[in-house]
Amino acid sequence: MDGLRDPDVETFVGVMGTRIRADAEMVGVDLRTLEIQVRLHLPRLSRPAIAGWSPDKVYEEIRLQAVVRAAQVRQSAEDAAYQAHASVLLNVHKAHRDLSLSFTDGYRTCLRFTEVRPSVGHLVQSRLHYLHSERADTVAQFGLFLPGATMPLTYVAFSRCDRQYVLDALTGHGLDVSPDRITVLTRMHGLAGIPANLMSLTIAHAVRRIRAENAGDYVITAYNPMLGFDGTAFLASGFTPIALSPVAYRYDDKGLFQTRRISGDSVPQLLDTPDNVLMVLGVTTAAKRCVAGIGDLIRVSHRTHSGGDHVRPVEADFTAPEWTARLLGYRRMLEPCWSERTAHPRYQEPPGAAGDPRGQCGVTSVWLARRLRADLLLEPVYCYGRLRVGRDDAEDVSHHCWVEIGPSHDPRRFVIDLTGDQSEGVREPIILGEHRALADRGLRYETAARLRLDELPKDRVWPRFLAMEDRLREVPR
Secondary structure: OHHHOOHHHHHHHHHOHHHHHHHHHHHOOOHHHHHHHHHHHHHHOOHHHHHHOOHHHHHHHHHHHHHHHHHHHHHHHHHHHHHOOHHHHHHEEEEOOOOEEEEOOOOEEEOEEEEOOHHHHHHHHHHHOOOOOOOOOOOEEEEEEOOOOOOOOEEEEEEEOOEHHHHHHHHOOOOOOOHHHEEEEEEEEEOOOOOOOHHHHHHHHHHHHHHHOOOOOEEEEEEOHHHOOOOHHHHHOOOEEEEEEOOOOEEOOOOOEEOHHHOOOOEEOOOOOOOEEEEEEEOOHHHHHHHHOOOOOEEOOHHHHHHOOEOOOOOOOOOOHHHHHHHHHHHHHHHHHOOOOOOOHHHOOOOOOOOOOOOOHHHHHHHHHHHHHHHHOOOOEEEEEEEEEOOOOOOOEEEEEEEEEOOOOOOOOEEEEOOHHHOOOOOOOOEEEEHHHHHHOOEEEEEEEEEEHHHHHHOOHHHHHHHHHHHHOOOOO
């Protein structure tokens, strides 16, 4: 795997080690935190620049962005360490497989493995993780907690497999897999100073949970040698390398790294960079046997990767009675989780009665879009605009949100609205149907903005959605 490192990048980082260390001390972060940001922002520059310019000039080109991102991590890391009770670990001697911790002074305590609250996961992904980008399609997140702590020491997050090239990497090895049986480990983070084996223990317990809930047959993940990662925690957890895949680096107008999923108006890398290493872990006994037979690595082509093809979604007939019943069930499940904290500010005063849908359309539509991605691998669109009700005695909903499936120009695109009864002219709690068919009924959905699921963490609805998600995990079902 050492051959996957970029020699020019490694030479540069080695030569500039003293300056990087000095900046890390200035910012108040460990050397590794800043070095990752340096490596992450180097692909903004071309090969002739990195190899031909003086190292000091190269560093000055990306120093500001790297330091800014490292400083953002520091600002959140101190508070996270306090909430995680990380000071307890100062004299830790060893972390054991049963999650007990032994200390040099004879003290012992036990860690707790559990789900991470959505609002806490948001903080880890958007502020502590080196990518500074939250995965909107996260379906499960776990961590190890010290007694009484509200922040985990370690964190892992999972999503469904929605990229065809990932599926092809598995089928290319002869594995008979379905995308809905593949779970992707998308984010991993550990606070500074934790015992070295806590990450592999966290992964192991998460995989046990996936197996116990029959949530998948395989777990896929990747590590990036370009950033100095070597996959040690994954190898220690039993992952097997299966493929080499290109990496897409993109940057915003300030030169800050943006992930591929939320790149928007950004510029691509200039440097030809080494591949990521895709790895797989069998969850079930049968899957483990299949993984054991994997030998050579498959190489994902740049063309396949850059195409970003999504896996084929699961077929669903939303006009079928069973889907109407399912959507009504979603509505009933979410109603107890609506509150002033989840309502749009226009509807927070006076507060609505329990189950009142007014102002709850945004958070409900976000939840539905995530559910459709997780269950059906669809690419739903979150819409904001106006619902016009074609009746003189009915009030329009001037600030409304709903979900659509299909291109904006297609009159047959499907509308799913779990809070359509915000208007007194709509008696049914949910509205669904083709856009043009609903218009013929006098229900005209006029869109002012359309957002992909991956764009929603940057929208103002997201904090209110997280409040509802936290509550959803507290309400008995």
